[in-house]
Amino acid sequence: MMINFHAITAASFTRMLTNLVSILEKAEANAAERKIGPEVLGASRLAPDMLPLSFQIQSATDRAKLALARITGRDAPKWADEEKTLEDLRGRLKKALDYIATYSEADLAGLEDKQVALKIGGQDVEMTAQDYILQNVHPNFYFHVATAYAILRHNGVPVGKRDFVG
Numbered sequence: 001m002m003i004n005f006h007a008i009t010a011a012s013f014t015r016m017l018t019n020l021v022s023i024l025e026k027a028e029a030n031a032a033e034r035k036i037g038p039e040v041l042g043a044s045r046l047a048p049d050m051l052p053l054s055f056q057i058q059s060a061t062d063r064a065k066l067a068l069a070r071i072t073g074r075d076a077p078k079w080a081d082e083e084k085t086l087e088d089l090r091g092r093l094k095k096a097l098d099y100i101a102t103y104s105e106a107d108l109a110g111l112e113d114k115q116v117a118l119k120i121g122g123q124d125v126e127m128t129a130q131d132y133i134l135q136n137v138h139p140n141f142y143f144h145v146a147t148a149y150a151i152l153r154h155n156g157v158p159v160g161k162r163d164f165v166g
Contacts, residue, residue: 002112003112004105005111005130006105006107006108006109008133008134008138009068009071009108009133010103010108012138013096014100016060016142016145016166017060017064017096017097017100017145018166019145019163020057020093020149021090021093021097022166023149023157023159023163024089024093024152025090026158026163027041027157027159028087028090030157030158031086031157034156038084038085038086038087039084039085041086041151041152041157042054042083042084042086042089043084044151044152044154045151046147046150046151046154050147052151053089053151053152054083054088055081056145056151057089057092057148058081058083060144060145060148061079061092061093062079063141064096065096065100067132067137067141068099070116070118070129070132071111071129071132071133072103072107072111077099079092112129113129113130115127115128115129118132120136146164149163
């Protein structure tokens with residue numbers, strides 16, 4: 001059985017980034033109730049040596065847009081990583097969702113075996129688009145989405161598993 005490449009790329013990115021939009025909306029409401037400044041949660045992290053929520057959202061959106069661009073040969077949009085507030089981060093997510101929505105099933109059909117060239121750990125690597133998505137993009141994308149969720153949960157935002165999975 002062939003994998004539906006649109007389902008494991010654009011559709012899964014859309015679902016998880018949409019869930020993050022909802023989680024950030026809850027975080028904004030919670031922060032307002034607790035009188036927490038708009039940039040405090042964006043700078044929050046789970047550990048002192050970890051990158052903050054803003055980086056996690058930026059990285060998740062970058063993984064999605066770059067993966068789709070790489071496997072289709074399109075140019076990915078370039079976005080400055082300047083988001084500080086939850087509102088800024090929601091804007092970043094919505095921009096990513098708009099970009100992802102430009103990819104149809106037809107755009108991604110039959111690309112599973114396409115060779116994708118990238119650098120991993122400073123080494124030039126080639127792999128099929130399917131391996132790239134399943135072995136590189138998904139682990140990184142879901143790591144950043146889960147970490148963003150965990151940072152907000154750790155900071156008292158009342159979200160649970162249902163918010164994460166949608």
